[in-house]
Amino acid sequence: xxxxxxxxxxxxxxxxxxxxxxxxxxxxxxxxxxxxxxxxxxxxxxxxxxxxxxxxxxxxxxxxxxxxxxxxxxxxxxxxxxxxxxxxxxxxxxxxxxxxx
Amino acid sequence: xxxxxxxxxxxxxxxxxxxxxxxxxxxxxxxxxxxxxxxxxxxxxxxxxxxxxxxxxxxxxxxxxxxxxxxxxxxxxxxxxxxxxxxxxxxxxxxxxxxxxxxxxxxxxxxxxxxxxxxxxxxxxxxxxxxxxxxxxxxxxxxxxxxxxxxxxxxxxxxxxxxxxxxxxxxxxxxxxxxxxxxxxxxxxxxxxxxxxxxxxxxxxxxxxxxxxxxxxxxxxxxxxxxxxxxxxxxxxxxxxxxxxxxxxxxxxxxxxxxxxxxxxxxxxxxxxxxxxxxxxxxxxxxxxxxxxxxxxxxxxxxxxxxxxxxxxxxxxxxxxxxxxxxxxxxxxxxxxxxxxxxxxxxxxxxxxxxxxxxxxxxxxxxxxxxxxxxxxxxxxxxxxxxxxxxxxxxxxxxxxxxxxxxxxxxxxxxxxxxxxxxxxxxx
Ligand SMILES: Cc1cc2nc3c(=O)[nH]c(=O)nc-3n(C[C@H](O)[C@H](O)[C@H](O)COP(=O)(O)OP(=O)(O)OC[C@H]3O[C@@H](n4cnc5c(N)ncnc54)[C@H](O)[C@@H]3O)c2cc1C
Ligand code: SF4
Ligand code: SF4
Numbered sequence: 142x143x144x145x146x147x148x149x150x151x152x153x154x155x156x157x158x159x160x161x162x163x164x165x166x167x168x169x170x171x172x173x174x175x176x177x178x179x180x181x182x183x184x185x186x187x188x189x190x191x192x193x194x195x196x197x198x199x200x201x202x203x204x205x206x207x208x209x210x211x212x213x214x215x216x217x218x219x220x221x222x223x224x225x226x227x228x229x230x231x232x233x234x235x236x237x238x239x240x241x242x
Numbered sequence: 243x244x245x246x247x248x249x250x251x252x253x254x255x256x257x258x259x260x261x262x263x264x265x266x267x268x269x270x271x272x273x274x275x276x277x278x279x280x281x282x283x284x285x286x287x288x289x290x291x292x293x294x295x296x297x298x299x300x301x302x303x304x305x306x307x308x309x310x311x312x313x314x315x316x317x318x319x320x321x322x323x324x325x326x327x328x329x330x331x332x333x334x335x336x337x338x339x340x341x342x343x344x345x346x347x348x349x350x351x352x353x354x355x356x357x358x359x360x361x362x363x364x365x366x367x368x369x370x371x372x373x374x375x376x377x378x379x380x381x382x383x384x385x386x387x388x389x390x391x392x393x394x395x396x397x398x399x400x401x402x403x404x405x406x407x408x409x410x411x412x413x414x415x416x417x418x419x420x421x422x423x424x425x426x427x428x429x430x431x432x433x434x435x436x437x438x439x440x441x442x443x444x445x446x447x448x449x450x451x452x453x454x455x456x457x458x459x460x461x462x463x464x465x466x467x468x469x470x471x472x473x474x475x476x477x478x479x480x481x482x483x484x485x486x487x488x489x490x491x492x493x494x495x496x497x498x499x500x501x502x503x504x505x506x507x508x509x510x511x512x513x514x515x516x517x518x519x520x521x522x523x524x525x526x527x528x529x530x531x532x533x534x535x536x537x538x539x540x541x542x543x544x545x546x547x548x549x550x551x552x553x554x555x556x557x558x559x560x561x562x563x564x565x566x567x568x569x570x571x572x573x574x575x576x577x578x579x580x581x582x583x584x585x586x587x588x589x590x591x592x593x594x595x596x597x598x599x600x601x602x603x604x605x606x607x608x609x610x611x612x613x614x615x616x617x618x619x620x621x622x623x624x625x626x627x628x629x630x631x632x633x634x635x636x637x638x639x640x641x642x643x644x645x646x647x648x649x650x651x652x653x654x655x656x657x658x659x660x661x662x663x664x665x666x667x668x669x670x
Contacts, residue, residue, distance in 0.1 A: 142515045144432055144507070146498045152430070152518035159281070181487030187428045187520035189494050208520040209286065211406045211419070212426045212483055212493075215522075219421045220487045234281035234371035241431040241474070241517045242288045242350030 259544025262567025284354025314450025457619030536584025
């Protein structure tokens with residue numbers, strides 16, 4: 142990608158992933174998220190994997206594209222409603238595979 | 243379980259801390275297995291960019307060090323203070339760094355893989371693509387690990403699993419991270435031809451520059467960094483997750499705005515983004531080290547133990563990770579029983595790492611001052627503007643102009659109080 146303002150999809154598209162299509166290594170509980178006031182995961186996840194269409198719709202999470210940093214777990218458990226009920230690394234050699242690092 | 247099946251050591255995590263320990267132990271003939279969840283060592287890891295080389299030199303010696311896949315020897319240190327309308331850069335070259343470079347830019351995917359090769363040559367067994375799920379505890383002692391349903395036993399387990407360290411958490415040595423303890427880092431690797439990197443930063447062959455940016459985080463505690471690699475740039479931001487959560491801009495957007503700022507973009511122009519990475523980094527320095535770093539049968543090293551110094555101008559985690567890996571290996575040689583390893587490790591740490599970390603103990607507090615990230619960079623730029631702008635009108639007298647700039651941005655009282663706090667937190 143040439144140097145310019147890039148959408149997050151394009152940035153993630155530069156990366157090499159061994160996708161685990163079936164299992165999500167992070168699980169959220171939508172009922173808990175629905176009651177979350179400020180939803181810090183929406184701004185803090187560097188890969189923008191937590192999304193919400195508008196104020197009244199539910200928070201969605203997509204594990205593909207995860208950079209395995211742990212930021213969501215921390216902000217959710219510290220400033221959110223603890224809706225992340227499972228946070229782990231992808232199993233085997235799945236997930237992000239940095240070529241530069 | 244019979245004793246023959248028991249290894250001397252199992253190392254969880256093949257980052258720099260784990261690999262350093264594996265290398266030293268294997269070289270001395272110890273039976274050691276390192277387990278890394280990535281499909282190769284390094285491909286789960288990211289860093290800013292530069293490794294201070296002292297501990298690596300003592301780990302490998304000068305001959306092996308000369309083979310290491312470094313990017314560039316850092317000779318230029320730059321600091322750019324950015325405001326909306328300007329930027330001011332301090333540029334310092336230390337010509338003595340050319341003789342014995344004290345730091346090199348690195349890319350971890352390449353570097354860790356290389357070091358893993360050296361550890362394997364020394365006799366360490368490195369198993370990749372497997373995650374350690376659990377520690378095995380027996381009668382209050384840690385005796386082994388579970389990975390993909392299999393049990394494995396050793397005299398000592400070394401937790402080198404990085405900043406999130408679930409191993410240290412499971413052992414009850416630390417709680418999960420909180421948002422005041424860590425920064426979240428994002429980075430783009432941007433490819434540019436080698437000659438372009440050299441000419442843009444005024445570098446000769448093999449030389450590199452490191453640049454820090456303040457005033458680029460929308461007022462959030464943190465800053466930007468840029469490291470020159472051979473034929474790419476590592477450009478990124480580190481910010482405090484709590485303050486990030488309290489505002490509306492997505493981290494990804496902050497990064498894009500930073501990249502496109504007039505103070506940054508010309509350095510990157512014509513390049514190609516080839517990777518986007520994110521990672522947490524310990525931010526509390528000495529005060530972030532858990533009170534206890536071992537149990538009978540287990541020791542914690544590297545990021546998992548909180549060994550990172552961040553004083554704004556320099557960030558040191560990789561050299562300390564290596565140092566702590568060497569410290570645990572030494573402790574294993576010195577100890578008669580596995581119970582002695584922890585205390586001996588602490589002795590080595592107290593001697594080799596803690597004194598340095600204590601010197602910088604006050605910095606995290608200083609760097610938490612919100613004015614450092616917005617108002618002060620703006621003051622610097624406003625002062626520069628006053629000194630260089632000529633529009634034909636009658637200018638203010640210098641003292642009055644400076645006084646007004648301070649007053650408009652932070653007020654004299656805050657300035658004096660910050661100055662005082664700065665001095666006291668650095669002297670503590
Ligand atoms: C944005 C940013 C910029 C930085 N800049 C610098 C800098 O310029 N200079 C500097 O010196 N330091 C810098 N640091 C800090 C430095 O990167 C770290 O301190 C260093 O990488 C720590 O090494 P480590 O071996 O302890 O941990 P890591 O490098 O994180 O290694 C941990 C390893 O354990 C593996 N692992 C984790 N859990 C398991 C498990 N359950 N089973 C198997 N394997 C597991 C991981 O895959 C990984 O390979 C920076 C950090 C960040 C985030
Ligand atoms: S671990 Fe990091 S990249 Fe993955 S979902 Fe959480 S914040 Fe996003
Ligand atoms: S912060 Fe946690 S609880 Fe709140 S919306 Fe995000 S995942 Fe759900």
